[in-house]
Amino acid sequence: MNQSAATYLGNIKDTVQSFWHGMSITLSYLLRRPTTIQYPDRTPLPVRDTLPPRYRGFLEVDADICTGCQACERACPIGCIQINLEKDAANPKQRVVTQFDIDEAKCMFCGLCVEPCPTGAIQHTREFEASQRSVRNLTFRWADPLKPFPVYKVAKGAEYFPRAPLGSLVRAKIEARRWDAPPPEFLPPEAPKPPAAKAPPPAAPVAKPSAAAAPAAPAPKPAAAAPVPEAKPAELLKAAAETAAPAAAPAAPAAPSPAPAAEAPVPTTPEVKP
Amino acid sequence: MSALPTPAPARAKTPRLAAAVSIAAAVGLPVGLFALILFIVPVLQPDLLDAFIRERLHHDPATWAWRDAVYAVALVVLAFVFANFAAIFSGILSWWERRVAGRIQSRIGPNRAGVGGFLVWIADAVKLLLKEDLVPADADRILFRAAPYFVMAGFILTFVVLPFGESIAVTDMNVGLFYITSITALVVVGILLSGWSSNSKWALFGGMRSAAQVVSYEIPAGLAIMIPVLMAGTLSMQGIIRAQGGLPWQWFMFRNPAAFVTFFIFFTSQLAEANRTPFDLPEAESELVAGYLSEYSGFRFALFFLAEWGNLWVMAAMAVTIFLGGWQIPFVPNELYGQLKGIGFPPLAWWGLQAASMAIFAVKTIFLVNVIVWIRWTLPRIRVDQMMSLCWKYLVPVSFACFLFTLLWQIAVAAVPALETAMGLGLTAAAVVLAVLFARQTHRNIAAVGDRIDLSNW
Numbered sequence: 167m168n169q170s171a172a173t174y175l176g177n178i179k180d181t182v183q184s185f186w187h188g189m190s191i192t193l194s195y196l197l198r199r200p201t202t203i204q205y206p207d208r209t210p211l212p213v214r215d216t217l218p219p220r221y222r223g224f225l226e227v228d229a230d231i232c233t234g235c236q237a238c239e240r241a242c243p244i245g246c247i248q249i250n251l252e253k254d255a256a257n258p259k260q261r262v263v264t265q266f267d268i269d270e271a272k273c274m275f276c277g278l279c280v281e282p283c284p285t286g287a288i289q290h291t292r293e294f295e296a297s298q299r300s301v302r303n304l305t306f307r308w309a310d311p312l313k314p315f316p317v318y319k320v321a322k323g324a325e326y327f328p329r330a331p332l333g334s335l336v337r338a339k340i341e342a343r344r345w346d347a348p349p350p351e352f353l354p355p356e357a358p359k360p361p362a363a364k365a366p367p368p369a370a371p372v373a374k375p376s377a378a379a380a381p382a383a384p385a386p387k388p389a390a391a392a393p394v395p396e397a398k399p400a401e402l403l404k405a406a407a408e409t410a411a412p413a414a415a416p417a418a419p420a421a422p423s424p425a426p427a428a429e430a431p432v433p434t435t436p437e438v439k440p
Numbered sequence: 441m442s443a444l445p446t447p448a449p450a451r452a453k454t455p456r457l458a459a460a461v462s463i464a465a466a467v468g469l470p471v472g473l474f475a476l477i478l479f480i481v482p483v484l485q486p487d488l489l490d491a492f493i494r495e496r497l498h499h500d501p502a503t504w505a506w507r508d509a510v511y512a513v514a515l516v517v518l519a520f521v522f523a524n525f526a527a528i529f530s531g532i533l534s535w536w537e538r539r540v541a542g543r544i545q546s547r548i549g550p551n552r553a554g555v556g557g558f559l560v561w562i563a564d565a566v567k568l569l570l571k572e573d574l575v576p577a578d579a580d581r582i583l584f585r586a587a588p589y590f591v592m593a594g595f596i597l598t599f600v601v602l603p604f605g606e607s608i609a610v611t612d613m614n615v616g617l618f619y620i621t622s623i624t625a626l627v628v629v630g631i632l633l634s635g636w637s638s639n640s641k642w643a644l645f646g647g648m649r650s651a652a653q654v655v656s657y658e659i660p661a662g663l664a665i666m667i668p669v670l671m672a673g674t675l676s677m678q679g680i681i682r683a684q685g686g687l688p689w690q691w692f693m694f695r696n697p698a699a700f701v702t703f704f705i706f707f708t709s710q711l712a713e714a715n716r717t718p719f720d721l722p723e724a725e726s727e728l729v730a731g732y733l734s735e736y737s738g739f740r741f742a743l744f745f746l747a748e749w750g751n752l753w754v755m756a757a758m759a760v761t762i763f764l765g766g767w768q769i770p771f772v773p774n775e776l777y778g779q780l781k782g783i784g785f786p787p788l789a790w791w792g793l794q795a796a797s798m799a800i801f802a803v804k805t806i807f808l809v810n811v812i813v814w815i816r817w818t819l820p821r822i823r824v825d826q827m828m829s830l831c832w833k834y835l836v837p838v839s840f841a842c843f844l845f846t847l848l849w850q851i852a853v854a855a856v857p858a859l860e861t862a863m864g865l866g867l868t869a870a871a872v873v874l875a876v877l878f879a880r881q882t883h884r885n886i887a888a889v890g891d892r893i894d895l896s897n898w
């Protein structure tokens with residue numbers, strides 16, 4: 167390769183010059199204030215307040231306007247939403263949501279569940295800081311199985327649904343939880359069997375928690391459906407049974423606490439009565 | 441739990457204890473180490489040891505059979521002190537480099553463990569020591585395990601002749617410079633061994649690149665070292681420093697225009713020999729995972745990095761010794777040390793001078809270490825062909841030219857001694873002008889974007 171003296175010397179000059187400029191540039195940055203802000207404890211604002219409004223953070227469900235349609239549950243490609251509906255013992259025409267769990271640990275924040283929601287009950291918030299020592303504690307329970315909430319009836323032609331301020335509900339939940347709270351305990355894998363044997367007897371007399379009883383064994387499904395044919399459309403019931411099944415089979419990641427889950431009928435009854 | 445329970449005043453304070461511990465460590469460790477070295481190195485020299493044997497143990501050191509045992513104990517103590525100096529220096533430097541890198545990249549860098557994140561290097565060390573020490577299944581187990589010790593030995597043995605002050609060097613070999621150049625070759629052996637024995641293509645590439653690089657750059661480095669040797673007429677580290685003076689125009693770097701150029705050649709070659717960016721081809725993360733140490737983990741991995749960061753001190757101390765006047769204190773003639781010392785345990789004034797010379801040496805060395813860190817975060821890694829052409833087409837010919845020039849220059853200086861002083865003054869002035877220009881350029885860079893110098897938020 168031919169190289170003239172001019173290129174040779176030019177290369178040396180380039181090297182010296184690039185050292186000169188490069189080093190002065192890096193030194194000038196060394197002497198300036200860093201542009202990054204130290205997260206999390208030196209930020210001028212909580213980071214969530216600096217996020218754009220359409221940020222897809224943790225999901226929040228406003229139980230007051232949830233119609234219990236389960237559209238979000240069906241939309242979720244991962245299956246991290248788990249909804250159970252039952253009839254109110256006091257008022258058979260009123261359906262109540264006994265379980266509405268969202269596993270934020272599985273959620274990929276795709277927003278597919280938000281779109282089909284008829285009332286905007288399920289929404290993304292700008293909350294994202296809720297690390298937990300136990301990943302199971304990232305399941306957010308929007309329905310209390312002991313105090314199920316009644317489904318919302320959409321008034322004809324309604325276009326506005328009064329919603330709690332976005333983010334307030336999920337923030338309350340996050341703040342109420344210690345980061346190192348112990349995870350919920352699950353039954354050992356065999357445990358669902360005994361309740362399966364036990365379930366039909368209570369299911370028949372109480373004639374209500376069919377969905378909870380159904381998952382235990384596929385066989386009693388028709389039996390469970392039988393007691394409540396008059397109030398529940400069959401396909402809805404079946405959907406409820408199907409959705410309940412995965413929850414109960416792998417020892418219920420969404421179960422409130424194993425004991426009530428296994429004998430769901432027992433605790434719900436006293437709660438619904440008042 | 442929300443990490444941000446309340447908005448603005450959520451600034452968490454470093455707990456008092458952690459702050460106290462980190463400040464104590466940041467100040468106490470270096471000061472304590474330097475004080476220890478200052479005290480222990482002159483005291484454990486043969487003459488004082490002999491005096492100790494004569495006066496305390498009441499034996500004649502010339503004939504007593506256990507004299508060598510006392511010497512051996514002294515050497516073990518010295519080796520322990522210097523190994524710890526190297527380890528702690530490289531640990532603190534690893535923190536400092538991350539902080540500087542952060543600032544240069546407009547980040548903050550580690551700042552969680554202790555004040556300014558100072559304790560992070562201790563956390564790193566503990567973490568690395570607790571990791572499993574894996575040996576790959578197909579590796580050559582013996583060589584794989586031995587390789588870090590070669591690197592470590594090649595690095596730590598340089599402390600035998602590295603000076604810290606007038607009398608603060610473990611020993612002053614008359615072939616000190618030659619000893620350093622040859623002992624650092626052990627590092628290449630270690631790198632090649634680790635690359636070969638890992639039985640991984642990345643490690644092998646890294647080892648090969650390293651060998652090619654170090655062997656090539658030995659030549660300009662060796663030639664560059666010859667220039668101060670020619671000017672001082674000795675290979676001894678202390679002898680070279682004694683031939684210089686405390687003021688900048690008495691340093692070799694400024695006394696000879698060829699030495700001025702050679703300083704940069706030497707510095708560049710040292711960077712390349714230490715595999716330091718921009719010459720970190722042997723461990724190019726983007727191409728070779730981590731190069732020759734890809735397969736290492738735990739303690740052995742830590743050894744490699746200890747040697748790598750510790751090498752910065754060695755490189756800088758070498759450059760300071762042979763080009764920048766070493767520990768010379770301005771206006772203190774070499775004879776004064778000898779006059780003050782007297783016989784037996786030296787007086788306090790002598791210790792004061794030693795401490796001052798050590799401080800000067802340390803300040804210069806730490807300045808150069810910072811320059812090396814600064815270069816690392818300025819320049820990108822060069823390609824293999826660029827690395828080779830830089831060495832063979834630029835550094836080697838130029839250092840040959842400098843070598844020849846120095847030969848003639850020494851003849852000229854012997855005839856006209858004022859030439860050296862004039863050149864020293866002239867080059868020092870030129871260096872000052874360059875520094876001022878550089879500062880102005882930096883200031884302009886800052887002002888050009890409407891920013892200002894702000895050293896808060898460290």
Ligand code: SF4
Nearest residue numbers: 242273274276277279
């Ligand atoms: S955001 Fe996506 S992944 Fe998360 S619950 Fe909704 S549909 Fe499922």
Ligand code: SF4
Nearest residue numbers: 232233235236238283
């Ligand atoms: S959150 Fe919306 S989509 Fe989901 S069940 Fe309630 S109303 Fe239906």
